Amino acid sequence: MTTPSDRAADVTQRAGPVIAGYEIGNAGLAALGLAADQAAAHHTGLRVLVTRRIPVWTSHLAMGVCPPAAFEDGEPAASLAREAAAQLRHDHPGTDVTLYGTGRSLPQALRRAAPAASMLVTGRDTAGPGATARLAGRAGCPVVSVPGETTAPDAPVLLVGGDAPGDEAEFAMVEAAARGVPVLACDLGPANGGFADAVVQAADRHPAVEVRHQGRGGLDRAPAGLAVVRAPARRRDAGWQLLIGLLRDAPYPVAAVPGHR
Known part of the structure; x- marks a missing residue:
């Protein structure tokens, strides 16, 4: 199992x-x-x-x-x-x-x-974020979209989700541990969606990583060095618009991580 x-x-x-x-x-x-x-x-x-x-x-x-x-x-x-x-x-x-x-x-x-x-990395195309979103949904490995702007090396890792996170929570913890920065966890789902519990479980595997709460508003202005989201498998998935919005507006790199396989 x-x-x-x-x-x-x-x-x-x-x-x-x-x-x-x-x-x-x-x-x-x-x-x-x-x-x-x-x-x-x-x-x-x-x-x-x-x-x-x-x-x-x-x-x-x-x-x-x-x-x-x-x-x-x-x-x-x-x-x-x-x-x-x-x-x-x-x-x-x-x-x-x-x-x-x-x-x-x-x-x-x-x-x-x-x-x-193990990972795909591409430059940010703010005019055509759909191509990157489709790539993320089909790749089967993390896809990172990078803007031209430079982010501070000590900026936190932003973990964003609308339900209980899967592999993307672990990915965010590993990235935060490697960078020596905290994780900002932003729960966009319902109160009983299990996001908080799943983040706690991932954090338990990385006790050195501090986890902070990030509000829902103004994600494109969050003080992040990297955002981590679940890769949507198809356009009608709930995470599609979230990923498209971050790819269009966020000034920091965005990593789309495949869900449980």
Whole structure:
């Protein structure tokens, strides 16, 4: 029988690299920085995917990923991605950073890469949050959306839910413990929804993490360094609008974590 602690271990200790999508812009660089930090913290590798034009002679690879040799050209995205990867290797010398090109859109490429990943990281697209929400619902691993803004390293982890949290509560506790910060627990559900009890159970497994209450209003202004929510499986799920709102308005990274499997 699978226990809550077994499920928690599955989402927080899943094998595989952190896989990040890179696009030109501040959000893309911020996403790579967070992805590299996560890879280093969890002692795994970092794989960077960047969209690029595929030469005609490699058209049979156009819908897959291309090895680093495919980047020996002058495309701006490829050149900047190489520079970013070199900086990540310098900043995280113990982390294996590999660079791959793809002819797919980044959400498509990340979705295909998800089965091999411990986490997916992407830059924030406030104009099209639906693509990230759909990716989170299908990935089967945590998906982190990173804005271009920088958050304080000592900012709390915000745990938001409308019912009893599952794997996302454990994910939030692990992130808070690694950062040495408290968890802000925001219960959006009914009084008997079990959120408080589930948070207490997760906190019992991490006694060093302080848990504080966060009010329902003004989540986009909460002093958070990371928000953690359950990934909605489909658009009609209650958590869909919550995730869309955070992806559109929140100035901090948002991690969508799959529920119990």
